[in-house]
Amino acid sequence: MRGAKSAKWVAGAIVVALAATACGGNGDGEGKSKGSGPAGYVSIDVGEPQKPLIPADTNESNGSYVIQSIFTQLLDFDSKGDIVYTNAESVTTDDSKTWTVKLKKGWKFHNGEEVTSKSYIDAWNWYANIKNNQQNSFWFQDIKGYDDVHPEKGDPKAEAMSGLKAVDDHTFTIELKYTMPYFNYKLGYTTWAPLPKVFYDDPKAFGQKPVGNGPYTFEKWDHKKLIQVKAWDDYQGPNKAKNKGVQFKAYTTLEAAYKDVVSGNLDMIRQVGPTDLPKYKQDLGDGAIEQPYAALQSLTPAFYSKTFKDIDPKVLQGLSMAVDRDTITKTVLNNTRTPAKSFTPPGVKGNQNLDTDVFTYNPAKAKKLIQEGGGVPGNKFTIQYNTDGGHKEWVTAVCESIRKATGVDCTGDPKPDFATDLEARDNDQVKGMYRGGWVADYPVNANFMKELYHTTAEANNGRFSNKEIDGLMNKADKAKSLDESVKAFQEVEKKLVDFMPAIPLWYYRINGGHGKNVDNVNVDFHGDLEVWAVTTK
Amino acid sequence: MGRYVARRLLQMIPVFIGSTLLIFCMMYALPGDPVRAMMGDQAYDPTVVASIKKDLGLDQPLLQQYANYMTGLFQGDFGTQIASQRPIADVIADAFPVTIRLTLFAFTFVTLVGIGLGVVAGLRPDTLQDRGLLTLTLFLVSMPSFVLGFLLQYQFAFKWQVTTPTVTDSTDFSQLALPAIVLASLSLAYVARLTRTSIAENLRSDYMRTAVAKGLPRRRVIGVHLMRNSLIPVVTFLGIEIGSLMTGAIVTEGIFNVRGIGLEIYDALTRREGATVVGIASLMVLIYLAASLIVDLLYAVLDPRIRYA
Numbered sequence: 001m002r003g004a005k006s007a008k009w010v011a012g013a014i015v016v017a018l019a020a021t022a023c024g025g026n027g028d029g030e031g032k033s034k035g036s037g038p039a040g041y042v043s044i045d046v047g048e049p050q051k052p053l054i055p056a057d058t059n060e061s062n063g064s065y066v067i068q069s070i071f072t073q074l075l076d077f078d079s080k081g082d083i084v085y086t087n088a089e090s091v092t093t094d095d096s097k098t099w100t101v102k103l104k105k106g107w108k109f110h111n112g113e114e115v116t117s118k119s120y121i122d123a124w125n126w127y128a129n130i131k132n133n134q135q136n137s138f139w140f141q142d143i144k145g146y147d148d149v150h151p152e153k154g155d156p157k158a159e160a161m162s163g164l165k166a167v168d169d170h171t172f173t174i175e176l177k178y179t180m181p182y183f184n185y186k187l188g189y190t191t192w193a194p195l196p197k198v199f200y201d202d203p204k205a206f207g208q209k210p211v212g213n214g215p216y217t218f219e220k221w222d223h224k225k226l227i228q229v230k231a232w233d234d235y236q237g238p239n240k241a242k243n244k245g246v247q248f249k250a251y252t253t254l255e256a257a258y259k260d261v262v263s264g265n266l267d268m269i270r271q272v273g274p275t276d277l278p279k280y281k282q283d284l285g286d287g288a289i290e291q292p293y294a295a296l297q298s299l300t301p302a303f304y305s306k307t308f309k310d311i312d313p314k315v316l317q318g319l320s321m322a323v324d325r326d327t328i329t330k331t332v333l334n335n336t337r338t339p340a341k342s343f344t345p346p347g348v349k350g351n352q353n354l355d356t357d358v359f360t361y362n363p364a365k366a367k368k369l370i371q372e373g374g375g376v377p378g379n380k381f382t383i384q385y386n387t388d389g390g391h392k393e394w395v396t397a398v399c400e401s402i403r404k405a406t407g408v409d410c411t412g413d414p415k416p417d418f419a420t421d422l423e424a425r426d427n428d429q430v431k432g433m434y435r436g437g438w439v440a441d442y443p444v445n446a447n448f449m450k451e452l453y454h455t456t457a458e459a460n461n462g463r464f465s466n467k468e469i470d471g472l473m474n475k476a477d478k479a480k481s482l483d484e485s486v487k488a489f490q491e492v493e494k495k496l497v498d499f500m501p502a503i504p505l506w507y508y509r510i511n512g513g514h515g516k517n518v519d520n521v522n523v524d525f526h527g528d529l530e531v532w533a534v535t536t537k
Numbered sequence: 538m539g540r541y542v543a544r545r546l547l548q549m550i551p552v553f554i555g556s557t558l559l560i561f562c563m564m565y566a567l568p569g570d571p572v573r574a575m576m577g578d579q580a581y582d583p584t585v586v587a588s589i590k591k592d593l594g595l596d597q598p599l600l601q602q603y604a605n606y607m608t609g610l611f612q613g614d615f616g617t618q619i620a621s622q623r624p625i626a627d628v629i630a631d632a633f634p635v636t637i638r639l640t641l642f643a644f645t646f647v648t649l650v651g652i653g654l655g656v657v658a659g660l661r662p663d664t665l666q667d668r669g670l671l672t673l674t675l676f677l678v679s680m681p682s683f684v685l686g687f688l689l690q691y692q693f694a695f696k697w698q699v700t701t702p703t704v705t706d707s708t709d710f711s712q713l714a715l716p717a718i719v720l721a722s723l724s725l726a727y728v729a730r731l732t733r734t735s736i737a738e739n740l741r742s743d744y745m746r747t748a749v750a751k752g753l754p755r756r757r758v759i760g761v762h763l764m765r766n767s768l769i770p771v772v773t774f775l776g777i778e779i780g781s782l783m784t785g786a787i788v789t790e791g792i793f794n795v796r797g798i799g800l801e802i803y804d805a806l807t808r809r810e811g812a813t814v815v816g817i818a819s820l821m822v823l824i825y826l827a828a829s830l831i832v833d834l835l836y837a838v839l840d841p842r843i844r845y846a
Binding site for chain 1: 567568569570571573574575576577580581582584588589620621622627631632690694695698701702790791792793794796800801
């Protein structure tokens with residue numbers, strides 16, 4: 001019979017299909033561990049790093065968490081933003097141009113190789129080389145000879161930067177192209193970590209299985225699920241691990257991670273999602289974390305746009321005074337932000353209280369200033385934001401606040417996602433303002449001005465350009481000491497109020513938490529939880 | 538039969554090429570540059586972006602890129618993810634088994650429970666149990682899956698603590714049960730209603746009366762004569778449903794933290810990882826094609842009058 005024959009055939013096909021899927025099902029080695037992982041380990045909701053684990057190729061937060069646990073650079077910062085030497089004995093300079101680094105002796109990579117001047121110099125040269133396409137390569141651009149290894153076009157002319165010289169195994173010098181009094185602060189960024197020799201054999205494999213000199217050794221990377229690192233007994237730095245290891249667990253949503261913290265399957269969460277914010281203090285009790293960190297959100301006018309071309313700064317001051325920061329941070333943002341009072345967040349060196357009312361809500365004065373400045377062209381403008389990042393609510397609220405206070409019509413200009421948002425900014429297609437955000441790379445006020453408002457700054461997407469400000473910043477960079485430079489940048493900050501390259505809105509606050517199984521959870525200056533200091537109960 | 542299968546298989550080739558080209562063009566048309574997006578909104582170096590794009594061949598024209606992609610595909614190379622630099626084949630191999638497990642679980646659930654409920658209700662139309670089923674399925678159809686997901690998660694994981702709120706180990710079927718049931722609920726309702734109607738209709742047909750009149754045992758009347766004829770529309774639906782279950786898992790996978798294909802394709806889309814999206818989507822196309830082929834072949838089993846030459 002025809003039917004019976006085809007039945008056999010179909011049955012065969014189904015058996016084959018089932019067998020195939022069964023094979024697939026057993027093929028991947030998933031850990032059977034439940035709860036918070038091996039005894040003494042702590043877990044945190046750090047998702048899948050975007051990129052391989054190479055220090056100079058990561059600037060997003062997931063990856064840098066893992067890299068910071070495996071690698072240690074020359075120095076680090078305490079919660080106040082002061083320098084703490086880790087791998088370096090000292091970093092000194094006489095003229096802010098040539099810096100001498102002395103390394104601590106006896107430091108080793110996890111594979112036993114000693115950390116020497118060469119480990120640093122070779123690594124930095126490799127990072128900076130254009131052929132290696134490292135995302136953070138521009139961090140080395142201050143060093144003399146950077147343009148030889150990283151030309152704008154074509155192949156590199158040299159293999160090494162001429163500014164880096166080893167004096168002996170544990171001393172080397174860095175010569176910069178120009179003076180930069182806060183250069184040593186830059187060295188605290190994870191990008192400046194050294195590399196062992198084994199890296200150069202196969203950088204690709206290394207990125208999946210890194211060997212560092214940090215407080216933890218790499219154990220395993222179960223893609224999209226978990227990265228596990230183990231405390232390293234031989235670590236000599238001040239940030240030695242106080243737990244036995246860390247599991248960085250990937251969660252798809254903040255809500256899912258939060259649920260796991262509450263139910264005890266996860267120890268720490270970096271950020272509580274909006275739905276759980278109203279009740280997280282009640283749920284977590286002492287485990288709730290609420291702390292400010294060095295990051296700032298602002299509205300940045302596109303100074304090339306029809307609306308804000310040649311705008312009178314008074315108008316921007318007026319718009320700034322039309323934003324009711326107190327109410328919006330309390331209601332719409334659920335107290336996750338602190339109203340801004342300057343162009344630099346607290347926690348960076350030189351943050352000051354500007355003697356101005358530009359950041360205070362004052363509808364009457366706002367209206368007056370806008371009128372004096374000639375008004376907003378067309379009496380309306382837009383704020384560009386990406387809809388995939390939870391910005392819609394506050395952009396709407398800010399617009400509402402401005403409209404109510406001044407009558408200037410303001411609407412959101414949503415972009416479907418971050419990629420589209422960035423593209424519009426890069427290509428100078430922002431129609432009005434865009435939402436700007438900046439997290440400190442290093443805790444010095446220069447980081448919030450030089451990188452954002454200098455005419456040549458890469459992140460100056462508003463294309464703000466002012467000769468006077470540029471000049472002041474260049475001068476501040478030539479200062480003899482850090483203190484002088486910080487002071488000079490404080491002066492720049494005071495001047496910025498007159499030009500308003502952006503309208504600062506609020507400082508970020510971390511709203512995270514931890515469960516009952518762990519203790520000593522602290523936040524560092526850029527809002528990361530200090531995983532190494534966490535103890536288990 | 539053999540020729541029919543061969544013809545169907547051959548038809549798959551243009552469908553496959555057409556659909557991949559379409560997806561490829563759509564990804565290309567989307568605004569946003571994946572390499573640039575990777576750099577975030579902090580400072581970055583355009584030279585590095587240009588250099589990475591050149592290395593990945595993203596600076597070439599669309600058709601050239603597509604040709605390169607297809608050549609790679611036929612050599613078994615799905616390409617490389619832009620950010621992670623992992624082979625896409627690895628990424629898919631990580632995520633696919635998870636989704637397949639989830640889908641098979643959900644599918645089994647749909648088939649057994651859905652058909653079961655439908656038969657029970659269909660055999661006694663317009664009784665209390667039939668109305669009960671209609672109400673239940675109406676409830677399931679109208680409930681968005683994320684509501685049901687959160688509801689069940691809250692009840693079972695937090696209130697009663699019979700299961701974990703999220704899936705930490707996707708090989709553990711007790712953890713997968715909840716997401717699978719949520720995923721299955723919508724199809725379950727359709728299958729149950731479809732079966733019910735089909736059964737209720739066929740109950741009144743001539744061949745049923747003949748079968749009963751012949752004095753056949755009730756088990757045989759229902760099991761062979763009634764079921765076999767009533768299941769044709771259900772099987773069609775189920776076959777197509779395999780594909781939708783797999784792609785439809787995005788919401789459910791999100792709620793329960795299941796690291797499957799749904800999330801993978803969502804991530805890839807937001808990051809503009811064209812090659813990953815096309816890779817996963819082409820596999821989906823293949824699965825749909827295979828499923829519909831199996832469905833067509835199953836017809837012949839259920840109804841010998843349907844023949845394939």
